[in-house]
Amino acid sequence: METPDAxxxxxxxxxxxxxxxxxxxVRAGPEGLAAGxxxxxxxxxxxxxxxxxxxxxxxxxxxxxxxxxxxxxxxAFGRMxxxxxxxxxxxxxxxxEVCAPLAAMVSQPCSAEGSAC
Amino acid sequence: METPDAxxxxxxxxxxxxxxxxxxxVRAGPEGLAAGxxxxxxxxxxxxxxxxxxxxxxxxxxxxxxxxxxxxxxxAFGRMxxxxxxxxxxxxxxxxEVCAPLAAMVSQPCSAEGSAC
DNA sequence: TTGACGACTCTAGAATTCTCGAAATATAGA
DNA sequence: TCTATATTTCGAGAATTCTAGAGTCGTCAA
Numbered sequence: 001m002e003t004p005d006a007x008x009x010x011x012x013x014x015x016x017x018x019x020x021x022x023x024x025x026v027r028a029g030p031e032g033l034a035a036g037x038x039x040x041x042x043x044x045x046x047x048x049x050x051x052x053x054x055x056x057x058x059x060x061x062x063x064x065x066x067x068x069x070x071x072x073x074x075x076a077f078g079r080m081x082x083x084x085x086x087x088x089x090x091x092x093x094x095x096x097e098v099c100a101p102l103a104a105m106v107s108q109p110c111s112a113e114g115s116a117c
Numbered sequence: 118m119e120t121p122d123a124x125x126x127x128x129x130x131x132x133x134x135x136x137x138x139x140x141x142x143v144r145a146g147p148e149g150l151a152a153g154x155x156x157x158x159x160x161x162x163x164x165x166x167x168x169x170x171x172x173x174x175x176x177x178x179x180x181x182x183x184x185x186x187x188x189x190x191x192x193a194f195g196r197m198x199x200x201x202x203x204x205x206x207x208x209x210x211x212x213x214e215v216c217a218p219l220a221a222m223v224s225q226p227c228s229a230e231g232s233a234c
Numbered sequence: 235t236t237g238a239c240g241a242c243t244c245t246a247g248a249a250t251t252c253t254c255g256a257a258a259t260a261t262a263g264a
Numbered sequence: 265t266c267t268a269t270a271t272t273t274c275g276a277g278a279a280t281t282c283t284a285g286a287g288t289c290g291t292c293a294a
Binding site: 132134162164165168169183185186187 | 251252253254255256260261262
């Protein structure tokens with residue numbers, strides 16, 4: 001991922017409402033959630049939510065598909081991975097040992113103590 | 118890390134100039150760089166840079182110490198790790214396999230193909 | 235075709251962020 | 265003390281972002 005894309009992704013996530021939406025979609029998994037369901041879960045107005053979904057979508061962090069009258073949004077895990085990889089380059093550039101604890105953490109099964117999952 | 122702190126960190130990094138400064142400091146390592154050196158490297162005006170260093174500092178992403186007339190800034194690796202951990206919780210929540218490629222990537226030595234370092 | 239519904243777009247005002255010139259503060263050396 | 269250097273703080277204008285009301289578009293069912 002190039003720097004301008006990373007900036008766009010970071011800006012998209014640097015907003016409480018959008019972060020909440022993204023986390024919700026991550027938890028929803030590949031099935032995703034309809035815009036209306038997201039609005040209901042978060043209490044956001046539909047037009048405000050639509051704007052924020054558009055920002056996440058333009059950043060590539062969510063994908064959407066139409067299902068009848070609803071539009072279903074899903075988290076774009078691949079894009080998020082790219083963003084994390086970009087940030088890790090910064091975090092441990094020239095200092096691989098710096099990121100080692102993170103790698104260990106994310107390698108653990110979800111049930112383990114200190115797991116990130 | 119709590120959500121509001123993560124938002125603050127993301128906002129701090131979601132800016133081309135501040136991202137450049139942060140990457141510079143990561144590469145500089147624990148010795149850090151004086152504000153003036155950063156200004157020279159990035160071409161930023163001293164007052165603008167000072168504002169941006171203040172934003173990074175308030176987010177906890179850089180630390181500073183005075184050395185004579187200079188103020189030396191260093192990247193706060195621990196804080197960056199916390200931020201990455203926070204984002205990983207989102208990325209692989211309930212889906213540990215999603216983050217596995219990242220873990221593999223960051224586990225590799227810096228010289229390896231596809232290494233993050 | 236009509237009505238209802240779900241979602242998006244348009245628009246404008248409020249709020250925040252960004253940048254930079256000017257001034258202030260802190261330190262070192264003569 | 266006086267001067268020079270390094271950095272921060274102050275203040276204002278420009279630009280961007282945020283939010284929400286109103287209206288529009290697309291889809292479904294009768």
